[in-house]
Amino acid sequence: MQSAKTEDEKLQMFFDGELAPEEEAAVRRSLEASPEGSAQLREWEQLRVAMRSVSAEWAGQIDSDALFARIEADLSAPVIPIDRPVPPPVFRKVPGGRERRVWGAAAIGFAAAAAIFLAVVASPGSAPQKGSPDIARGSEVLEVDFGANTGTIFEVEGGAGESLAVVWIDDEEVGLP
Amino acid sequence: MTLIRDLLLFGVLLGASTASAQGSSLARSDRAATVSRVPAEVLVVLAKEEPGEIDPQLKKLTALRRPPFNSFRSMQILSRPKLTLTPGKDALVSLPNGRRVKLTLLRVMPDGRYKVKAAINRPDKSDYLPLLQVVASAGDPFFVAGQTYQGGTLVVGVIVDPKKTTQ
Numbered sequence: 001m002q003s004a005k006t007e008d009e010k011l012q013m014f015f016d017g018e019l020a021p022e023e024e025a026a027v028r029r030s031l032e033a034s035p036e037g038s039a040q041l042r043e044w045e046q047l048r049v050a051m052r053s054v055s056a057e058w059a060g061q062i063d064s065d066a067l068f069a070r071i072e073a074d075l076s077a078p079v080i081p082i083d084r085p086v087p088p089p090v091f092r093k094v095p096g097g098r099e100r101r102v103w104g105a106a107a108i109g110f111a112a113a114a115a116i117f118l119a120v121v122a123s124p125g126s127a128p129q130k131g132s133p134d135i136a137r138g139s140e141v142l143e144v145d146f147g148a149n150t151g152t153i154f155e156v157e158g159g160a161g162e163s164l165a166v167v168w169i170d171d172e173e174v175g176l177p
Numbered sequence: 178m179t180l181i182r183d184l185l186l187f188g189v190l191l192g193a194s195t196a197s198a199q200g201s202s203l204a205r206s207d208r209a210a211t212v213s214r215v216p217a218e219v220l221v222v223l224a225k226e227e228p229g230e231i232d233p234q235l236k237k238l239t240a241l242r243r244p245p246f247n248s249f250r251s252m253q254i255l256s257r258p259k260l261t262l263t264p265g266k267d268a269l270v271s272l273p274n275g276r277r278v279k280l281t282l283l284r285v286m287p288d289g290r291y292k293v294k295a296a297i298n299r300p301d302k303s304d305y306l307p308l309l310q311v312v313a314s315a316g317d318p319f320f321v322a323g324q325t326y327q328g329g330t331l332v333v334g335v336i337v338d339p340k341k342t343t344q
Contacts, residue, residue: 136286136288136289136290136312136314137314137317138313138314138317139311139312139313139314139317139318139319140311140312140313141309141310141311141319142292142310142311142312143308143309143310144306144308144309144310145306145307145308145309146306146307147303147304147305147306147307148304149305149306151306151323152245154244154245156240156243156244156245156246156320157239157240157243158239158240158317158318159237159238159239159240162314162317164240164317164318164319164320165311165313165319165320166245166246166319166320166321166322167306167309167319167320167321167322168245168321168322168323169305169306169321169322169323169324170323170325171304171305171323171324171325172325
């Protein structure tokens, strides 16, 4: 007993002309045995003729020699690099235990880095010290009220490169009370 | 099992890091809370554009040789009073022109710098500098300049915790 799929495959091969002559004759007899099959057979024949006609027409329009000459010329031409943005790398998923090991190693690395960073930067032993580059140095103005005067705020560099605040207010000389 | 072991190790390390950071934060906040008295120094300098002597004590204070101070050719220290700043309490320093510098330590910042409020006025007046708030690290001065005095200009430098100065 043949399955529907097998029958479909056989019909497809019949349409494509790929069946052996005896198989093709058997399929043709089977189709011609019923009115629906005969109609289907005529339809396929018309379709096959039409496709052959179009194919022959296209083939006549194409200069195959010129086409192959162009392909060969393109293949032998020197490669010119083109500056294009490099696409981002595609992440490859590592399956199974290897994936776990990779994740675990990354986690350990992150934790170790965090531990070292916090231990060095934020440990009690590293309280603010003079000369340490990551400690706030110098002085800066947070708020100023010049009153009725006008003034200017400067920043001047100190001996260690720190920024020192200067508030400059001009005024008339005042007399001693 | 490898994943579980890695996760446990990660947690232990992260926990240790957090504990370390919290301990540090507590230590610093304790320091901020327990600071009760901080030494300070007020440097009163008379600067003039006429050529003259720069007080040798000022030579280490390189900031005074840079703008806006570099137009002065002579600098004389008029006084250098030392005082103690107590949080919330005013400390007064008299200037030669009759004004007074009022300094108040407001707090110690988490980064160790001092937040200081300053004012320079005649007694019971607010004729010059009603309010100035600065943060300054130990030993690093801030300056108030511009008062005219005896043909020159007064430069007032305030240094909190001057023993730590590197100037």
